[in-house]
Amino acid sequence: xxxxxxxxxxxxxxxxxxxxxxxxxxxxxxxxxxxxxxxxxxxxxxxxxxxxxxxxxxxxxxxxxxxxxxxxxxxxxxxxxxxxxxxxxxxxxxxxxxxxxxxxxxxxxxxxxxxxxxxxxxxxxxxxxxxxxxxxxxxxxxxxxxxxxxxxxxxxxxxxxxxxxxxxxxxxxxxxxxxxxxxxxxxxxxxxxxxxxxxxxxxxxxxxxxxxxxxxxxxxxxxxxxxxxxxxxxxxxxxxxxxxxxxxxxxxxxxxxxxxxxxxxxxxxxxxxxxxxxxxxxxxxxxxxxxxxxxxxxxxxxxxxxxxxxxxxxxxxxxxxxxxxxxxxxxxxxxxxxxxxxxxxxxxxxxxxxxxxxxxxxxxxxxxxxxxxxxxxxxxxxxxxxxxxxxxxxxxxxxxxxxxxxxxxxxxxxxxxxxxxxxxxxxxxxxxxxxxxxxxxxxxxxxxxxxxxxxxxxxxxxxxxxxxxxxxxxxxxxxxxxxxxxxxxxxxxxxxxxxxxxxxxxxxxxxxxxxxxxxxxxxxxxxxxxxxxxxxxxxxxxxxxxxxxxxxxxxxxxxxxxxxxxxxxxxxxxxxxxxxxxxxxxxxxxxxxxxxxxxxxxxxxxxxxxxxxxxxxxxxxxxxxxxxxxxxxxxxxxxxxxxxxxxxxxxxxxxxxxxxxxxxxxxxxxxxxxxxxxxxxxxxxxxxxxxxxxxxxxxxxxxxxxxxxxxxxxxxxxxxxxxxxxxxxxxxxxxxxxxxxxxxxxxxxxxxxxxxxxxxxxxxxxxxxxxxxxxxxxxxxxxxxxxxxxxxxxxxxxxxxxxxxxxxxxxxxxxxx
Numbered sequence: 001x002x003x004x005x006x007x008x009x010x011x012x013x014x015x016x017x018x019x020x021x022x023x024x025x026x027x028x029x030x031x032x033x034x035x036x037x038x039x040x041x042x043x044x045x046x047x048x049x050x051x052x053x054x055x056x057x058x059x060x061x062x063x064x065x066x067x068x069x070x071x072x073x074x075x076x077x078x079x080x081x082x083x084x085x086x087x088x089x090x091x092x093x094x095x096x097x098x099x100x101x102x103x104x105x106x107x108x109x110x111x112x113x114x115x116x117x118x119x120x121x122x123x124x125x126x127x128x129x130x131x132x133x134x135x136x137x138x139x140x141x142x143x144x145x146x147x148x149x150x151x152x153x154x155x156x157x158x159x160x161x162x163x164x165x166x167x168x169x170x171x172x173x174x175x176x177x178x179x180x181x182x183x184x185x186x187x188x189x190x191x192x193x194x195x196x197x198x199x200x201x202x203x204x205x206x207x208x209x210x211x212x213x214x215x216x217x218x219x220x221x222x223x224x225x226x227x228x229x230x231x232x233x234x235x236x237x238x239x240x241x242x243x244x245x246x247x248x249x250x251x252x253x254x255x256x257x258x259x260x261x262x263x264x265x266x267x268x269x270x271x272x273x274x275x276x277x278x279x280x281x282x283x284x285x286x287x288x289x290x291x292x293x294x295x296x297x298x299x300x301x302x303x304x305x306x307x308x309x310x311x312x313x314x315x316x317x318x319x320x321x322x323x324x325x326x327x328x329x330x331x332x333x334x335x336x337x338x339x340x341x342x343x344x345x346x347x348x349x350x351x352x353x354x355x356x357x358x359x360x361x362x363x364x365x366x367x368x369x370x371x372x373x374x375x376x377x378x379x380x381x382x383x384x385x386x387x388x389x390x391x392x393x394x395x396x397x398x399x400x401x402x403x404x405x406x407x408x409x410x411x412x413x414x415x416x417x418x419x420x421x422x423x424x425x426x427x428x429x430x431x432x433x434x435x436x437x438x439x440x441x442x443x444x445x446x447x448x449x450x451x452x453x454x455x456x457x458x459x460x461x462x463x464x465x466x467x468x469x470x471x472x473x474x475x476x477x478x479x480x481x482x483x484x485x486x487x488x489x490x491x492x493x494x495x496x497x498x499x500x501x502x503x504x505x506x507x508x509x510x511x512x513x514x515x516x517x518x519x520x521x522x523x524x525x526x527x528x529x530x531x532x533x534x535x536x537x538x539x540x541x542x543x544x545x546x547x548x549x550x551x552x553x554x555x556x557x558x559x560x561x562x563x564x565x566x567x568x569x570x571x572x573x574x575x576x577x578x579x580x581x582x583x584x585x586x587x588x589x590x591x592x593x594x595x596x597x598x599x600x601x602x603x604x605x606x607x608x609x610x611x612x613x614x615x616x617x618x619x620x621x622x623x624x625x626x627x628x629x630x631x632x633x634x635x636x637x638x639x640x641x642x643x644x645x646x647x648x649x650x651x652x653x654x655x656x657x658x659x660x661x662x663x664x665x666x667x668x669x670x671x672x673x674x675x676x677x678x679x680x681x682x683x684x685x686x687x688x689x690x691x692x693x694x695x696x697x698x699x700x701x702x703x704x705x706x707x708x709x710x711x712x713x714x715x716x717x718x719x720x721x722x723x724x725x726x727x728x729x730x731x732x733x734x735x736x737x738x739x740x741x742x743x744x745x746x747x748x749x750x751x752x753x754x755x756x757x758x759x760x761x762x763x764x765x766x767x768x769x770x771x772x773x774x775x776x777x778x779x780x781x782x783x784x785x786x787x788x789x790x791x792x793x794x795x796x797x798x799x800x801x802x803x804x805x806x807x808x809x810x811x812x813x814x815x816x817x
Contacts, residue, residue, distance in 0.1 A: 003074050003111075003133040004742055008041035010111040012722075018106060019719050025107055026053055027710045030718045037722055042741040044108045050138040053107055055472045062471055063089065063274045064100045066144045068110055069131045070262075070273055075749060079113040079128035089274040096279050101129055109135065133745055144273055146265045147226030150191040153251045153261055160251040164190035167248030174210050174247075176203050194248045198267045207247075215240040222250075222260040223268035230258050281468050284461040286444045288453040289496050298495030298502065299521055303542065305354075305490050306386050307564070308341055310379070312351050313360055313372055314552055315340045320369035321352065321361070328418025329370070346405060349416040350487065353401035356417055358393040370417065379549040383542060384519045388511060391491055395431070395506070398424050402483020429473075429480050434493070434507035436465045441499040454498035459485060492518070529566075531590060533599045537566040547593055553579060554586060568602055573609045583610035621648075621656035623664045625675070628653060632673075641671055746804040747775050747783060756788070758805040761796055772807065 011019070023030055028049055034040045043049055054062065067088050072080045082097035089097070104110045110129040119128075141148060154161040168190050172178040176197055197203050208216060218240045222228050230241050241258065244250035251259045260268075269275045315337060324330045329352060331345070338348035352370075355361045362373040378386065400423040404416045414420045423429075437457055444455035459482045466477045488494045493503030505514035525544040529537045529551065537555060539548075540563055554576045555566035576586060583606050590598050627633050630652055637647055637655065645667060646658035657664050661677060668675045750757045760770045773785040773794070783796045 008037040047134040081126040092277045161187040219268040223265045286455040294495035294498045298492040298500045302492035320371040328415030349404040357397040456497040539564040623661040625655040760803040
């Protein structure tokens with residue numbers, strides 16, 4: 001019977017609650033919705049869906065599933081059970097295996113099956129399972145690090161097949177119990193003989209006893225990773241590699257690579273598939289630190305990050321950040337920002353990325369420069385609101401700022417705010433990292449808040465814990481987690497390597513509670529500063545946002561640390577005059593918020609700068625109106641319909657406008673005037689921010705709606721649709737999706753069994769044709785087949801296939817497929 005139909009029957013027999021659990025764990029199965037159980041089973045059997053499910057399995061679950069795939073055979077109905085798997089997995093118990101198999105069954109990665117015919121009577125009451133059809137493709141060619149089977153290597157590698165008969169004779173010469181000459185006359189027979197020789201523990205021990213030195217070490221390395229590097233000319237005939245090749249225990253793939261057959265790798269592991277089952281997560285040895293030191297470090301990091309982001313906003317407000325033609329911000333601009341902020345280039349890149357993902361910086365599409373987002377309320381927010389904004393943006397950002405500065409495969413470097421730093425999986429990795437930090441801290445002796453000490457979490461410990469929880473994502477964890485932990489430290493989620501209360505609450509999604517904790521921990525903001533005679537102001541702590549914003553407008557921040565220094569100069573005061581202030585208002589502000597009297601040198605500087613300010617006036621005009629008729633210009637200036645043009649009279653005969661030349665001419669014509677255009681029309685100079693359209697951050701910096709998220713109502717509705725379609729898996733086999741996958745399943749089964757099929761398809765003229773063919777491969781939407789009657793090879797497009805019938809080798813009698 002078809003594996004998809006069997007899985008459909010398995011799904012239909014489940015309760016509504018178990019179906020909802022399955023759809024919650026694997027939402028891609030019903031996106032888009034499916035009409036019946038057959039379509040649901042077909043989609044659950046696709047390689048892409050199975051690969052997504054594998055990414056969420058823990059290490060023991062993946063090990064057990066791999067053992068099921070390597071010991072069970074869907075084509076022959078050879079199912080397996082927990083008691084049988086225990087012999088293939090070292091350190092496993094039947095109770096643990098039963099629980100893991102039940103979980104894998106709930107995820108539809110295995111299906112219930114009857115016991116095989118040769119099963120002992122004592123085992124027939126156990127639960128037997130078969131893997132889904134596409135599991136082998138999803139696991140890859142080397143499941144559990146084991147190579148391909150001996151018969152498969154003999155079919156694919158002619159040079160290896162030629163060596164096998166001679167290898168059998170060599171094994172017999174070593175005294176092994178090998179059949180006499182003539183039994184291994186064919187390649188398949190020779191492969192079977194070698195299989196039996198390495199599968200017996202006694203024969204394997206005898207074989208290793210006569211092998212050259214260091215053969216066991218070589219087998220140990222290759223049993224972990226089946227493919228190794230070994231040049232054909234390297235080593236003499238007595239070397240371990242050459243000895244293994246001559247005896248058929250190692251296959252040469254090409255001039256530089258060899259592969260250890262699966263049976264030999266399994267024997268090297270002690271005749272098991274999984275060398276050790278780690279049913280519980282690893283518990284590393286961690287150091288500890290006082291919680292007071294941890295909190296001091298975290299709160300200091302929060303204050304420093306907020307101060308630097310505020311300075312970045314001020315620096316970018318004066319000089320926007322230029323971008324490269326290839327995208328991102330170049331090294332020269334990052335160095336300029338690093339000098340202005342008095343930090344290194346790595347921290348400058350991180351601050352630029354953080355400012356962009358938090359929406360503080362926006363890309364001006366006209367000038368290709370990053371500038372401060374107009375109307376951004378950063379300076380008016382208090383520190384807790386600022387921190388909350390940064391942490392929320394960091395959690396949801398589909399970017400990995402830590403990748404900035406790393407090398408790509410082409411040898412180029414990833415620039416800040418470049419598209420190469422986009423990682424759609426970054427929010428998931430951060431969420432998993434925070435969960436692992438919480439779990440390690442809770443499990444460690446002296447967790448957060450216990451006896452005033454907290455465990456110090458190392459990068460290796462966190463990566464090891466994450467790899468255990470999702471081994472298929474190990475490479476992502478190794479590449480991204482160390483940088484994300486450094487970012488979490490700068491945001492106060494970690495302090496001196498230990499998880500803080502802020503980090504624990506953020507991991508639980510309680511950001512408001514974390515903000516309350518931070519508010520109570522940080523000192524109250526100040527409203528005063530101290531003015532000094534050297535034209536500087538010293539803020540002994542964090543100033544209120546309004547006071548800090550006003551002081552930053554009047555002066556230039558200097559220095560680092562909690563006590564900020566601001567220096568007054570003619571340039572900084574002119575900046576305040578440009579913002580519309582005057583000398584009395586500036587002196588009043590200083591007198592109101594200074595803990596000391598306003599120094600006389602500072603008063604002189606303010607008055608002197610104000611007296612020289614404004615002798616020359618600069619404004620902006622996009623167009624002008626010139627006329628010798630003073631009365632016409634006066635009438636235009638007083639016309640209320642022309643108020644939107646922003647007209648300003650510069651001279652008796654000249655009026656300027658903020659509108660462009662063509663716009664001004666069009667409006668004047670509508671008002672009844674007949675203007676004439678002089679020279680080339682002016683273009684508007686106002687910059688347009690990329691954020692005006694809702695995308696003010698770099699590529700993929702804002703998280704998008706997760707396409708694999710379903711609501712409870714969606715799942716309930718889908719279950720109702722499935723129940724309404726009937727519980728019989730044969731009642732809903734008319735959908736195009738399930739029909740196509742059933743046909744592909746039959747073709748792949750015929751390829752594995754090397755059996756012919758009766759294929760019904762439409763030819764190039766649209767005529768229906770039925771032929772007996774032997775399929776060779778399926779890929780790229782096409783099936784490569786051999787026509788045995790005409791002895792020619794053909795290629796048939798899958799969309800032209802109407803039906804597939806599996807035949808036996810004798811006279812094409814149909815089988816139960």
